[in-house]
Amino acid sequence: MAAPPSDRRRKQPGSRDERKSRTRRGLLDAALARLSGEQSFSSLSLREVTKDAGVVPAAFYRHFPTMEALGMSLVEESFATLRGLMREVRSEPLPTTHLIRQSVDTFLDYVLEHELHFRFIAKERYGGSSTMRMAIRQEIRLFTSELATDLARMPRLATVSSADLQLISSLVVQTIIAASELALDARPEDASELPRIADEAERKLQIILLGAAVWRSDQSR
């Protein structure tokens, strides 16, 4: 008469470590999924996360001491994927024509591919706790510096000082971030929206690089 024991623990396969890191991923993914909606991280509850991950609330503490810690992990892994993009781009030969347009397209594609991570960053960049904000700002600063060394290789920026390169890179980054945020909010039903955003970003970058090339020589005002 005894029915087969309805075991709620039914994730069978894998060693102990594998199973642990799998539910850890489950928690991170559950949080990311929730954050793609209307909620912000600080309004996200531990219980919601564990529920979506298919785990009891108390199990959360086996993986993170607090929600804040989970948030920091999300920041870290978001920028880890971004570094992946940079490595990828650098390994390929640079296009000689339409370099700006191609870079914009590549970046925006990447953002949409990792939509949830970038949505999270966009929200927490200014909305999160101060430790989170500082962590994100630090990562962006790092990204800006790396981009600056890439910009130095452009012929028309050959004569620019490294301090000015930093400035220009910061302008480029803030422009591409703004475009990313628009792209994330673009309604998928309007297919013309994304190219328009890319167009605008491209033109902005052209203006910036144009100004940068004249910048030094005009230093005297």
Next chain:
Amino acid sequence: MAAPPSDRRRKQPGSRDERKSRTRRGLLDAALARLSGEQSFSSLSLREVTKDAGVVPAAFYRHFPTMEALGMSLVEESFATLRGLMREVRSEPLPTTHLIRQSVDTFLDYVLEHELHFRFIAKERYGGSSTMRMAIRQEIRLFTSELATDLARMPRLATVSSADLQLISSLVVQTIIAASELALDARPEDASELPRIADEAERKLQIILLGAAVWRSDQSR
């Protein structure tokens, strides 16, 4: 022997409407104050707001149907003050030298003067509900358009088409917003931080305007 009745309702002066709008302000201010800390709007509870405003939770509904409505009021009044700044600036004669630097300083001063409002906007610009985000984006678009008409009066931009002016204005706005967000997070104990932020913004704007002036003539690539 009867002590004077310890009336909890003790905001005496004013007509009924005055008192109503005073507690309404109290609610708005309480929310703003809370949001200057670590919380985000979506994690702000109705009870916290009413408690700080010195009013019982149920009284909230006499002023707003929901927290979301209070948030929209905050958006509205934040940008109302910003329009105030624009009117102010336009009524004064434009400085003929250091125009960019003076504009940057004026704006950043204004941001710090209305710190709480701008902190709120910074957080909710990407962290809030989609209706809030859209409202903020719309207001920024409006601001961008108005700035574009002002830019048109600059001698070196006289030949620029209105579509391009819009583009340039958007660049200027995104730069000044980025500077504002940095200024809001500047540690007050380091007095050198604010001028550095203003310096950076000034130089960025110079690059942009420089590029804009050459832009049209370079249209052929």
Next chain:
DNA sequence: CATATTAGTGAACAGATGTTGACTTGACCG
């Protein structure tokens, strides 16, 4: 002056929240 409005009260509710402790049960290792 009598009456009607209405901002604010106070208590109660059903539900959600973070954190705890003692427990099970399967994988690991000697």
Next chain:
DNA sequence: CGGTCAAGTCAACATCTGTTCACTAATATG
């Protein structure tokens, strides 16, 4: 094989949440 370790469970807790309802008392109105 037998003991240890740890991921996950379960139940309980005190606290906070939004919303409701009937109420009070002061202002406004006719």
